[in-house]
Amino acid sequence: MKSYEVLNHTADIGIVAWGKSLEEVFAHSAQGLFYLIAENPCYKLTFETTVSVDGNDYEDLLVTWLNELLYLFDVEQVFLCEFQITEIGQYFVKAKVKGETYNSAKYPLKHSVKACTYYEARVEEQKPDLWRAQFYLDI
């Protein structure tokens, strides 16, 4: 099973992610997001923080989770590479995230992602032990 795949869109870019659990599909969605920002960005995990967000439902939670990570990327100037979901429910997610302060000379960046949109955002349990999430990003 792939962790994630890029979805084509005329102006923007989408990601579809899979996971064996809700935790995993949220972590893989975050990996997909950072893959679009830069390939293989982390060498040393020098940054660590906890992220805690809530949402009205799984889709709102997914969009809010990814937007929180984008906020960290922009403000803390860190690539995030490891996403350890410590608690998750229908209305909240808590995670420990790790990454590295980036240096654009060292890591060429691929895309400036403005935000994760609600457009066609989906989180679904397709069958036992198979979760699928999709979302589109404004580039």
Add this chain to the structure above:
Amino acid sequence: MSNIWNGPLKKIDDWRWLIPREYKKGMLTDGLIFANERMIGEIRKDQAPEQVANVACLPGIVGHSLAMPDIHWGYGFPIGGVGATHVDEGVISPGGVGFDINCGVRVIKTTLSSDECIPKKRDLLSTLFHSVPSGVGSEGKIKFTQPELKKILGDGAKAIIQRGFGWDEDKLMIEEQGAMSGADTTAVSEKAFERGKSQLGTLGSGNHFLEIETVKQIFDPQIAKVFGLYPDQILIMIHTGSRGFGHQVCTDHLRVMQNAMRKYNIYLPDRQLACAPFQSIEGQQYFSAMACAANFAWANRQLITHWVRESFEKVFHRSAQDLGMGVLYDVAHNIAKIEQHRVNGKTLKLCVHRKGATRSFGPGQRDLPEKYCSVGQPVLIPGDMGTGSFILCGTARAMEESFGTACHGAGRIMSRSEADKSARGRNIANELEEKGVLVMAESNATLREEIPAAYKDVGEVVDVVEKAGLAHRVVYAQPIAVMKG
């Protein structure tokens, strides 16, 4: 999702196509797309027309749900989408503005000719590249404290000019004079401040650019004269927006709107269209925060203007005044504005959402600089980095038919990964240089994704706009040097 759209498109004339309101449950009005027959085939290739139909479901929509000929698939509204809602009975939707609030275009004039500029273009471009921070994660050269930033969010370009980064007359040549009223910083989150404070005075990346162009063709000499444009003149075009500040304002308020939809019992086919009644607390808070972001963007383009002038002064050893570097105009193409329009014989106060669409006010409109009042406003339409840009002027017809709106650019036809694939192994910078366009980019990936073939032909888009009467062609300019983020 990139499947063909098979919904009904009724041809009204060679430039107008209607999506009847019966197409979809919830549509409160018809959709109207401005395009020619050939473009319609392309437009059907993705879900943009469905998004036109979705916008027609917004409570309080007035007139048609409109799409300009550069329409393409977006999120929420299509890119090129226009939706006007009644301020008393209708809603405001952050999805009708987008994340890059007040993304827009500014054109600076010069008195230089191409003969004077072309030999120095490499020097100019590297000076600009050095002076204007660009690329993903770039930081501004000037750090602003929170009180300073608050002043900028209220006063827009004026606050920047007062600090010495610009000329007093610049603000007269900006939509809203560079400061949208209604800005209230209490509606802005701490996160937006944090994200925005280091990004003021940066170009950004993606489709944002700074371009040096030569006026190649004059379509209307009389209006060109009013605009101060003539053949072989060098112009500078700046295309950027409100950077991370605007992105965060949109992100924050979209969340608020998700809850507001439940509160006000609004049901829409796309959550990205989430909205609230314009007069509600949620609607007013978004409008106040959006106005702050719009002012951030005008301040951003003002700072960049200052560094552009400094760069030209350095290279030509002449003052910017001597080089005639006044602002032609500055337009927003992602914004919601409160405007009065005549609809079915009545004057209505509307909230006009323009998402990838440029205001195109015709002659005699209030809010236009005195200099342009007799002819209509300059409508600044950038093309892709290989071709050129058009400067049009607003029309009376646009006031009647499109709430005074025209297109905003060429519009993408190729996805980023398709563009990247077709450009792999090619040296895009060399290809453009062979055509006389010098390009410097922070990222090669951006160059590949922004190849000219990824965009519609801007000439064809502008042709439809002109024939539909939404704006009138004045000048065509070709790039000689482009800086991409």
